[in-house]
Amino acid sequence: MRIAERHGTPAYVVDEADVRERCRAFRAALPDATILYAAKAFLCRAMATWIRQEGLGLDVCSGGELAIARSVGFPAGRIVFHGNAKTPHELLEAVRYGVGRIVVDNLAEIVRLAALVPPGSRQKILLRVVPDIEAGACAAVRTGGEGQKFGLSIATGDLAAAVDRVLRRPELELAGLHCHLGSQIGAAEPYGRAVRVMVEQLARVRDTHGVVLPELDLGGGQGIAYLPAEHGLTPAEYAATVLKALEESCAELGLPVPRLSVEPGRSISGPAGLTLYRVIAVKRTLMRTYVAVDGGMSDNPRPSLYGARYTARLIGRAATAPDREVTLVGHHCEAGDVLAENVPLPADLRAGDVVAIPATGAYHYSMASTYNLTGRPPVIAVVDGAARVVVRREEIDDLLRRDVGL
Numbered sequence: 262m263r264i265a266e267r268h269g270t271p272a273y274v275v276d277e278a279d280v281r282e283r284c285r286a287f288r289a290a291l292p293d294a295t296i297l298y299a300a301k302a303f304l305c306r307a308m309a310t311w312i313r314q315e316g317l318g319l320d321v322c323s324g325g326e327l328a329i330a331r332s333v334g335f336p337a338g339r340i341v342f343h344g345n346a347k348t349p350h351e352l353l354e355a356v357r358y359g360v361g362r363i364v365v366d367n368l369a370e371i372v373r374l375a376a377l378v379p380p381g382s383r384q385k386i387l388l389r390v391v392p393d394i395e396a397g398a399c400a401a402v403r404t405g406g407e408g409q410k411f412g413l414s415i416a417t418g419d420l421a422a423a424v425d426r427v428l429r430r431p432e433l434e435l436a437g438l439h440c441h442l443g444s445q446i447g448a449a450e451p452y453g454r455a456v457r458v459m460v461e462q463l464a465r466v467r468d469t470h471g472v473v474l475p476e477l478d479l480g481g482g483q484g485i486a487y488l489p490a491e492h493g494l495t496p497a498e499y500a501a502t503v504l505k506a507l508e509e510s511c512a513e514l515g516l517p518v519p520r521l522s523v524e525p526g527r528s529i530s531g532p533a534g535l536t537l538y539r540v541i542a543v544k545r546t547l548m549r550t551y552v553a554v555d556g557g558m559s560d561n562p563r564p565s566l567y568g569a570r571y572t573a574r575l576i577g578r579a580a581t582a583p584d585r586e587v588t589l590v591g592h593h594c595e596a597g598d599v600l601a602e603n604v605p606l607p608a609d610l611r612a613g614d615v616v617a618i619p620a621t622g623a624y625h626y627s628m629a630s631t632y633n634l635t636g637r638p639p640v641i642a643v644v645d646g647a648a649r650v651v652v653r654r655e656e657i658d659d660l661l662r663r664d665v666g667l
């Protein structure tokens with residue numbers, strides 16, 4: 262409540278200690294693996310600094326994310342650069358900064374990237390494989406099956422062709438294979454299947470080319486709880502399944518166990534964040550009660566994009582009435598601008614109250630827009646009872662400044 266009063270609403274709040282704790286949980290569950298935080302979930306300079314200090318690597322997928330990493334002196338060797346349509350400029354920036362790995366997504370990229378590597382040096386790469394496994398909350402975030410835009414298909418022969426071409430390029434060093442099944446995956450089982458498919462491909466590379474690739478990157482996707490009844494996929498559950506599958510399939514195929522990399526995004530930043538809103542109006546209609554707040558689909562597009570569901574809580578005062586079901590909506594000019602449908606909130610909720618939506622630390626700030634020319638909310642970091650602004654609020658003046666007129 263003090264944050265809402267001091268910094269205004271809407272505001273994203275992130276718990277630094279929680280982020281750090283989640284980084285440590287991944288490192289503890291997978292002590293021999295490389296843990297790369299997926300920046301797309303939430304990145305600002307403070308976050309990049311926490312990740313650097315916790316000793317994790319960083320998965321970036323744009324020149325912008327790379328620029329933030331660079332601005333906090335993130336060690337280049339601990340960065341992996343992704344993307345299915347990296348621009349020539351992004352590739353050049355990645356090579357110049359000396360990122361540890363570039364994940365090559367398609368055949369055309371091999372030649373393009375090789376041409377950018379300075380004479381005499383070698384860029385380590387991973388090849389992104391389509392493991393043909395469907396997993397993830399909804400179609401929009403499933404990236405492991407045939408028929409979506411990412412990666413090199415095993416079935417069409419593109420992966421085999423890519424391996425062949427990369428191994429002939431002296432500018433490129435094929436460090437290993439990569440896959441990413443999708444996002445908000447609630448069970449460990451699909452990862453076990455992915456390990457088997459990927460290890461088979463490592464064996465195929467060995468059998469065809471006599472090369473044993475040392476690395477396997479399994480991407481991210483570990484699900485989190487958004488609702489009280491949900492349960493996320495813990496690092497320990499994930500690790501148990503993945504490590505078992507890795508040992509078994511490597512033993513079966515006579516391969517040494519590759520160094521594992523994992524790229525969790527949501528499961529590190531998601532539960533560590535919440536969003537504060539102020540109630541502007543409460544309206545009873547024939548069908549339902551609407552509670553309208555001062556944010557909405559511009560700071561959280563996930564309900565309208567993916568049908569994502571959330572809970573909400575009144576904060577800052579004690580309720581004087583029992584809960585009733587309401588629909589929390591935003592201030593944007595669309596009927597679909599819903600933040601949380603049928604959520605219990607106190608019947609005495611009124612304009613001026615502050616509500617918090619938990620589990621908004623991933624894919625909220627990073628996906629925010631300025632729809633209806635609304636400035637994006639600030640990010641407030643809390644640690645040891647103190648709050649500080651780590652990303653300032655985007656003011657109308659910021660928006661006006663970009664518009665250069667006639």
Ligand SMILES: Cc1ncc(COP(=O)(O)O)c(C=O)c1O
Nearest residue numbers: 299441444481482524525526527
């Ligand atoms: C290549 C890659 N790695 C990691 C992630 C992080 O995923 P999540 O935030 O679901 O853990 C993504 C996004 O889904 C991704 O595309």
Ligand SMILES: N[C@@H](CCCC[NH3+])C(=O)O
Nearest residue numbers: 301402444445563623624
């Ligand atoms: N933006 C999606 C996740 C996409 C993951 C990126 N590869 C979400 O909020 O659920």
